Amino acid sequence: MGVINMQEKQYLFYEKQSLAAFWKTSMLAEKIFLVCWSINAVLMAIIFAVLTPMATDRGTAIFIFTLVWVLIFPGVLWISHRLVKAYWVIFKKEEVLRHGFYGQLKQKKKISYDEAAYILTGEAEPFVTPRPNLGPWYHRKFGDYLNVLDAQKHCLFTVRYSQENLNLLMEKCIHAQLMDIQTYRAKEKNH
Structure with missing residues (x-):
């Protein structure tokens, strides 16, 4: 057992880990969520690729579809990551x-x-x-x-x-x- 670094953040609900470590240590619900989230992201990208040539203004359609995709998929994951990482304590003297x-x-x-x-x-x-x-x-x-x-x-x-x-x-x-x-x-x- 180590000694506590008094100035180090102790995260309550967050652990930094690789995707392999996440897959090995995460709960089944988290794995299912990750797989479904990834499938949805790919399907949404395919739908956007199919719909873009049908748009009257392709430049605007590409911009809007890209923005929506970035906000929905990486954006929500980033917000969720920031939320759980926002809970910590530091023991001071x-x-x-x-x-x-x-x-x-x-x-x-x-x-x-x-x-x-x-x-x-x-x-x-x-x-x-x-x-x-x-x-x-x-x-x-x-x-x-x-x-x-x-x-x-x-x-x-x-x-x-x-x-x-x-x-x-x-x-x-x-x-x-x-x-x-x-x-x-x-x-x-x-x-």
Whole structure:
């Protein structure tokens, strides 16, 4: 196990990998999506190639078809890539720098370690995700997460589980209570 670089971004939902690594490690739904997306891109290019000679103004048709194709296929993939890459935390000496959408706002926020009241561990899915209700999906893809909550039980930040991350949080969040996710949920049900 390595030592955490305190200034390094810890991406929550993103891993840089080659297409071969993606194909080897991705879930079946992602592979199906990639194949269908590629087939649609090729079919759309063929349709544009067939329709362009039929247009009255070929130059305009080529421009519009090319623009539509670029926006629909590479453009949407780029936006999706930027969205998942926008969620990260950086552990600093005195605080955590958190980035991502929390509620309806894109936020970059500094959070003091002293604000942490609970550190949830175990088979935990992320409390914050790029798309609502996809915590279980990201949990299956990336494994367990650590969720750090304040005294009012609002999520301060989420980070992927690793023993190094847990050790760092236990060291820095001296007032926080370490709690298993199942114990936390049982306590929430009883209240």
